[in-house]
Amino acid sequence: MTLYAITHRKIVSQHEKASREALVALAHRCAETGVDYLQLREKDLEAAEQVSLARQLHSVLVGSRTKLLINSRLDVATAVAADGVHLTSHPGELTPFQVRKVLPHAIVSVSCHTLEDISRATGADLVLFGPVFEKSVTGEHIAAGTGLDLLHEACLAAGETPVLALGGVTPENTAACLQAGAKGIAGIRLFL
Numbered sequence: 001m002t003l004y005a006i007t008h009r010k011i012v013s014q015h016e017k018a019s020r021e022a023l024v025a026l027a028h029r030c031a032e033t034g035v036d037y038l039q040l041r042e043k044d045l046e047a048a049e050q051v052s053l054a055r056q057l058h059s060v061l062v063g064s065r066t067k068l069l070i071n072s073r074l075d076v077a078t079a080v081a082a083d084g085v086h087l088t089s090h091p092g093e094l095t096p097f098q099v100r101k102v103l104p105h106a107i108v109s110v111s112c113h114t115l116e117d118i119s120r121a122t123g124a125d126l127v128l129f130g131p132v133f134e135k136s137v138t139g140e141h142i143a144a145g146t147g148l149d150l151l152h153e154a155c156l157a158a159g160e161t162p163v164l165a166l167g168g169v170t171p172e173n174t175a176a177c178l179q180a181g182a183k184g185i186a187g188i189r190l191f192l
Contacts, residue, residue, distance in 0.1 A: 001174075002184025004037040004109070004128065004164050005030050005191035012192060020053060026192060027057045031064035035191065036184070037109070037126075039086045041071040054080040067107055074102055083107050084125070089117040096123035111166075113146070118157045128186045129154040131167020132177060148180045155181030 005026065009019035030038045038061065040054050050073060058068050058080050067083035070076045074094060077085045084107030087093050096108040100123075109126040112118045121127050133145040145168055155163045164186040165177035174185055 001178065002037075002126070002162060002164055003035040003191075004039065004126070004184060004186035005035050006039045006041050006186060006188045008188045008192070009042060011188065020056075022192075023053065024056055024060060027060040027066070030066045030191070031061050035066050037067050037069055037107075037186075039069045039071055039109070040076075040082075041086070041188075043071060047073065047076055050076045051079050054082060058082060069107060069109060074099055077106070078103060084109070086128075087111070087124075089113055089120070096121070096125075109164075112154065115150075115153060115157050118154055121158070121161070124161055127154070127158050127161055127163045128166045129158075129163050129182075130165060130169075130186075132165045133168025133170075133173060148176055151177065151182060152180040 007023050009023050012022035013019040027038060040057060042050060042053060054070060054076055061068050069084045069086045070082050071086045072088055074085055085099050086109045088111050099106050099108050107125050109128055110121040110124040111128050112121055118127060129151055131145045132151050151165055162183035164184045165182040166186040169177060169185045169187050169190055177185055
């Protein structure tokens with residue numbers, strides 16, 4: 001089963017120093033427990049701040065099986081020699097093919113929320129599909145989940161590309177995600 005952790009420092013603390021320290025601690029846990037991927041998703045940080053934080057995380061992960069992916073910032077991924085990039089499903093986002101023109105060996109994951117999104121994720125190494133159960137940010141409910149049936153359809157539509165369940169995934173519902181066809185799980189709160 002593939003494990004994919006996603007950062008969100010403001011869930012941990014509103015104090016910048018404490019939140020960054022918590023992300024470094026998360027990187028240590030990922031490396032120690034064999035999490036496959038850690039995505040730096042701090043979208044509100046300027047590029048230089050992302051580079052600084054990514055370098056800290058990358059230095060922790062070197063030599064472990066955990067691969068560092070940078071959310072939507074090919075420039076940051078290149079600057080820190082990250083293992084890859086995570087792309088969103090937003091219109092105008094880079095494609096996996098465009099990423100690999102710059103970073104030929106990059107691992108590329110893509111967020112997908114609909115079956116149509118999956119058709120646009122051609123060339124990705126991983127699809128993060130959700131929210132399967134729910135989407136909440138800092139405890140606030142944002143969206144209802146799409147359910148296990150749509151997750152199953154997404155897994156079929158993705159073909160050989162592994163799909164990871166995202167959104168409200170817990171240790172208790174992980175087995176149901178795998179039974180629906182997911183190759184693993186992804187999350188923020190699940191790993192924090």
